[in-house]
Amino acid sequence: MFDQLEVFRTAHSMAVHAGARHALAARNIANADTPGYRARDIPPFHEVAAGTTGSLRTTRPGHIGADPGAARAQPAERAGALSDPNGNSVSLELEMLTAVEARRQHDRALAIYRNALILMRLSLGRR
Amino acid sequence: MSDFSDSLSVSTSGLKAQATRLRHLSENIANADTPGYRRKTVPFEQAFGAEGAGGEVRTGLVSLDRSELERIHDPAHPLADDSGHYEGSNVDLVIEIADAREAQRSYEANLKLFDQARQMSSALMDLLRR
Numbered sequence: 001m002f003d004q005l006e007v008f009r010t011a012h013s014m015a016v017h018a019g020a021r022h023a024l025a026a027r028n029i030a031n032a033d034t035p036g037y038r039a040r041d042i043p044p045f046h047e048v049a050a051g052t053t054g055s056l057r058t059t060r061p062g063h064i065g066a067d068p069g070a071a072r073a074q075p076a077e078r079a080g081a082l083s084d085p086n087g088n089s090v091s092l093e094l095e096m097l098t099a100v101e102a103r104r105q106h107d108r109a110l111a112i113y114r115n116a117l118i119l120m121r122l123s124l125g126r127r
Numbered sequence: 128m129s130d131f132s133d134s135l136s137v138s139t140s141g142l143k144a145q146a147t148r149l150r151h152l153s154e155n156i157a158n159a160d161t162p163g164y165r166r167k168t169v170p171f172e173q174a175f176g177a178e179g180a181g182g183e184v185r186t187g188l189v190s191l192d193r194s195e196l197e198r199i200h201d202p203a204h205p206l207a208d209d210s211g212h213y214e215g216s217n218v219d220l221v222i223e224i225a226d227a228r229e230a231q232r233s234y235e236a237n238l239k240l241f242d243q244a245r246q247m248s249s250a251l252m253d254l255l256r257r
Contacts, residue, residue, distance in 0.1 A: 019130035027182040030141030
């Protein structure tokens with residue numbers, strides 16, 4: 001556990017992903033009344049982490065795209081969204097849901113990070 | 128961190144745009160009985176260039192509604208023509224109120240997201256505080 005610190009890397013990329021998803025939800029909501037705007041979203045974290053989104057999978061840290069912070073999921077237009085007569089496809093309800101989901105994911109990632117940090121401190125004999 | 132500041136600035140632009148829309152709506156409602164007043168409409172557009180890198184929204188140029196003015200029959204009115212009619216405003220209060228309600232709803236959604244982004248970044252800061 002202590003030579004790789006996988007927990008910290010996973011928690012870090014989870015928090016980065018939550019932040020990016022929240023920023024996209026904020027952008028969608030700000031543009032909820034802009035004619036012709038298409039809602040955008042990135043795939044949920046479990047799909048990104050499992051590598052099923054078409055980006056490169058890495059088996060060693062030296063590989064291309066191995067940095068969890070750098071391997072950002074690319075935003076894409078939300079599939080299957082119905083659009084208004086003016087071509088806007090933002091649904092406020094759906095965006096609120098995405099934002100809350102991102103918020104909870106971020107809280108979860110920070111809780112994991114904090115607890116791993118406490119564990120490290122305990123193992124060092126300091127509190 | 129940059130994602131959060133993106134979030135905050137985009138939400139702020141949304142708040143500003145909705146507030147501008149609400150201001151024009153209240154101008155329309157205040158002038159509902161002004162003779163010859165045409166209702167103002169304000170379009171939303173995505174900001175491009177330096178200020179719009181993060182997908183901010185802004186309000187475009189205000190335009191006047193070109194629909195027919197309402198003709199009101201009142202021969203005693205100083206503005207009345209030969210047939211005893213004068214031109215009122217083309218403001219429809221029902222439309223204005225419905226639009227105002229929608230603006231309020233969008234404003235609240237933007238505010239909620241702003242608050243969430245703020246809380247998320249302050250939770251991140253709490254990690255350092257120990």
